[in-house]
Amino acid sequence: MNNLILLGAPNCGKTTTFNGLTGQSERVGNWHGVTTKLAVGTAKIKGKQYNTYDLPGLYSLNAVTLEEETAVNFIKTVSGIILLICECAHLKPALNLLKQVSNINKNIILVVNMYKEFVKNGGFLDVKELNKQLGVPVVVGEMNTKKGIKLLKTAIQNFSEQTKSVNFNLENLENFFKNISVKVSKLDRFLLNNVFSIIILVSVLLLVFYTAFGRCGIGTVCSNFISDLVLTVKESAQNYLTQAKVNSFIKGLVVDGVIDGAFQIASFLPQTLIFTLALTLLELSGYMARVAFLFEGFLKNTGLNGRAVFSILSGFGCTAVSVFLTGGLENKDIKKKAVFSLTGISCSAKIPALMLISKSVSMLSPFAFMLAVYIFGLCFTLFQLFICDKFIIKSKRTPLVLEIPPLRVPTLNDTLKSLLKCAKQFIIKIGTVVFIISILIYLLKSVSINLTYVNGNYQNSVLYFLGNAFKFLLIPIGINDGRITTALLAGIFAKEGIASVIQSLYSGGLEISLISAISLSVLVYVYSPCITAIGAIKHELGFKFATLIFFITIFESLVFSYFVYALLKWKITLILLLILIFLGLSYEKFFSGKRNKTIKVSS
């Protein structure tokens, strides 16, 4: 028996236990639906290796969602020791699950988690009696501590194969288990209040935005520091290479390609980390479930329920991760709608590009610019969802049923792990994809079609011809520069690539008008997700849907950016008139059938 299978209700600490046993740092959160895929790791206990599997949460073996079906099928096919993890306060339903699971696999260790919190709130559990009554090993403790994991490892080490199913009468539970009454946190009175909740949400969003993008915010201060540091390195490298009489091509490759193109992007790391911190605190505290409750009514007209908020909010971090989170949704049509909406959410990788565009617009502060862009993005996402629900993917809306977890203070350990993971992924991306894009752009900028060195004569380079091939797409937004189309092409591979290319090709910053900058930021915001996100969509919903999303988002980004440019440049009434005509025609086409229905009245 060298398999360990972690099983239990959602949000009981399975992934935390998995991380403790294997040393990995899988995503954790205080809400139902964090783990949507099977996670695999290796636990080493006293020299012996165990294949460890973390399953999505299950209430019972009667699977309801796609992720639960995955978990149930796994238990039925894979043998090993089942670690049934439960929250101490929810012991009774866990014992129901234990009985069901023991009919499939008798090798079970019951892990009773969050025991300290349970006792602190006035609960009582006689562990020895529970052990005696169930006939399976019981481990009680906190699985987010080293002590708890040590106890569990000891139990696994001493485990011997079981031959009998668990046959326990739940009515006897009251003899040695006294449960706690549900306590509503004082904070919940504000977080769930209809008026205060909106004020708190808006205030938190403004605080996060100001901290990241405000002139005196920590994000901007740290970003400027890193930017100055990179500039110093660039100047030093340039002086050194000039003195060493290095070939101008090599000098340009190091200074313009590597330092300016790739390293300069590192200056956006502080803003990305602030966004990640905000999302992490939202997830770990349990606030996400409360947002789902508040937005349930709002999402009613989009065909989704409050659960979609989890993937939408995660989309502000990374689109690929939020696509995987849609695994917790009820069926494929709802999943498609949620994924379609995610294309309207700007991931943190777009921040460098949007910030560079905002710098070209001196009339607006970066804080105001970014806030406006994100508000547009949210409105666009809702509009997209509405259109998708009414005209494209028509499916029956599933009502929300969601457990509201208690509010918890995020642990420093989990918060730091999440930030470190984000920083690591960002730096790895700079060191790999962005680095390759920077080198490639420099090479394409430095050689002509005949493969001769052009020495700064951009108009003769391969890049000039490549960019000009698609330049016509940006003429409707007042941009007649192929370098920006090159940047957008690079952004298909990694969104940080857009900023990297702009940085390489525009030494003095972007030179475009305010209206063009706003339209360009709309285009950057809306257009195709990166290759990684497209790969995630392909994995979840198939190649056809992923291809459709790719082309639809490019089309949408162009159309919306043209529309925004036209709206700002020309008279608004003309545009509104066109919209009204379009809506009128659409109404006639889609709803005229209903008017012609006759109602039969029985006599």
Added chain:
Amino acid sequence: MLLFNCQFNKTFVIKKISVLDKKLLRRLSDLGITRGAKIYIERASLKKACFIVVVNQKRVAISKQIAMEIEV
């Protein structure tokens, strides 16, 4: 009386659940929302679009659609 029309901060006993979707019924059952269970209605969101109820030592958010299919 439907749960949708009940007063807040009061406990009721569920008499009937008219949900037709079997999967949804199973999910409600997993969370303890079954006939005969005691249910405490804590609060509702704007326009009563979503309710928070306490049942079986758990706080559960249920949408208006479900609240209109539970009789207490």
